Amino acid sequence: DIRMTQSPASLSASLGETVNIECLASEDIYSDLAWYQQKPGKSPQLLIYNANSLQNGVPSRFSGSGSGTQYSLKINSLQSEDVATYFCQQYNNYPYTFGAGTKLELK
Amino acid sequence: EVQLVESGGGLVQPGSSLKLSCVASGFTFSNYGMNWIRQAPKKGLEWIALIYYDSSNKYYADSVKGRFTISRDNSKNTLYLEMNSLRSEDTAMYYCAKSGAIGLFDYWGQGVMVTVSS
Numbered sequence: 001d002i003r004m005t006q007s008p009a010s011l012s013a014s015l016g017e018t019v020n021i022e023c024l025a026s027e028d029i030y031s032d033l034a035w036y037q038q039k040p041g042k043s044p045q046l047l048i049y050n051a052n053s054l055q056n057g058v059p060s061r062f063s064g065s066g067s068g069t070q071y072s073l074k075i076n077s078l079q080s081e082d083v084a085t086y087f088c089q090q091y092n093n094y095p096y097t098f099g100a101g102t103k104l105e106l107k
Numbered sequence: 108e109v110q111l112v113e114s115g116g117g118l119v120q121p122g123s124s125l126k127l128s129c130v131a132s133g134f135t136f137s138n139y140g141m142n143w144i145r146q147a148p149k150k151g152l153e154w155i156a157l158i159y160y161d162s163s164n165k166y167y168a169d170s171v172k173g174r175f176t177i178s179r180d181n182s183k184n185t186l187y188l189e190m191n192s193l194r195s196e197d198t199a200m201y202y203c204a205k206s207g208a209i210g211l212f213d214y215w216g217q218g219v220m221v222t223v224s225s
Contacts, residue, residue, distance in 0.1 A: 001169075034211055036152075043202055043215040044152065055213065087152055091210025095168045096154040 002026050002090050006099030012107045019075040021102045023088035028068050032092035035064055035073045038101075039084045047086075048073065080106065109133040111203050111216035118222045123193055129186040129203030129216055137161075137181035140206035143188045145199035146218075153199075156188065157206070171197075193223045 003026035013019050023033065031051040036044040046055045048064035051071055061076040075082055083106055088099040115127040129141070143156045156177040157166045165177055176189040186203050200218040207213030 032210065036212075043218055044212070045215070046207070046211065046213050049207070049211050089152070089154075089212075094166050096157075096210055098152040098154070100151045 001095055002029060002093055002097050004088055004090055004097050004099040006086075006088055006102050008102060009100065010103040010105070012105045013078050014107045015078055015080065017078045019078055019082075019104065021073045021075075021086055021088075021104075023066075023071045023073070023099050025069045025071070025090055029090045029092040031067055032090055033064070033066065033071045034089045034091065035062075036087045036089065037082075037084045038087065044087065075104075078106075109205065109214045111205065111214060113201065113203050113216045113219035116201065116219035116221045118224065119193055120225050121194055121223055123223075124189070124191045125193065125221060126190070127188040127201055127203075127219060127221070129188075131184045131186065131203075131205070134205070134214075136179075136184040140209060141177075141179060141186045142204045142206060142212060143175075143177060143186075144202045144204050144212065144215075145197075145221075146202070147196075147199040150199075158186070190221070193221075195223050197221060198223050 005024045007022045033051045035048040038044040052064045063074045085101045085103045087101050110132045113129045144154050155168045155171045158177045174192045178187045202218045203216045204212035205214040
């Protein structure tokens with residue numbers, strides 16, 4: 001199985017700040033990488049797919065980048081509604097696997 | 108508006124069985140693959156099963172292979188997960204999720220809780 005290692009596990013940032021979350025795959029996943037946001041008590045929502053494509057309706061302050069085994073999610077100008085846990089997920093191979101998540105809180 | 112509504116969860120004893128359902132609306136159900144994904148309390152996400160739009164292919168995580176069966180009824184816009192030989196480690200919130208493209212989960216249900224405990 002492809003292991004997805006996310007860092008950091010938790011993050012505290014101020015409103016308006018830029019935040020970066022990293023995701024490392026145990027092998028090349030050829031940009032078959034998605035990012036999800038899960039707010040407390042809610043189901044996850046797709047933010048980014050194909051490593052850098054923004055899902056319809058997702059604010060443009062979210063962006064994704066990376067290739068090979070290394071990927072990142074960037075949130076510009078952090079808003080209060082961005083408080084959530086973020087997960088990366090690979091879909092290059094079965095079984096599809098997720099990172100352990102990054103919990104983002106406001107400082 | 109896409110809606111996915113799961114049902115059928117509950118508290119069951121180890122070794123027992125349970126069948127989850129997910130009723131879909133707001134899209135042409137028969138055109139899309141569907142998935143089950145679970146999340147143990149305070150834990151991460153685990154994809155457990157995928158069924159193609161026409162039921163021609165089914166894939167499972169090793170953790171549930173041989174115990175769980177994914178199926179669908181396109182005439183009823185409904186996805187199912189039949190779970191047998193349940194274990195305490197199967198305790199989780201179970202989500203059904205639509206495949207936007209293979210491997211992507213573009214819409215999720217609200218989830219249904221399954222607790223396996225004696």
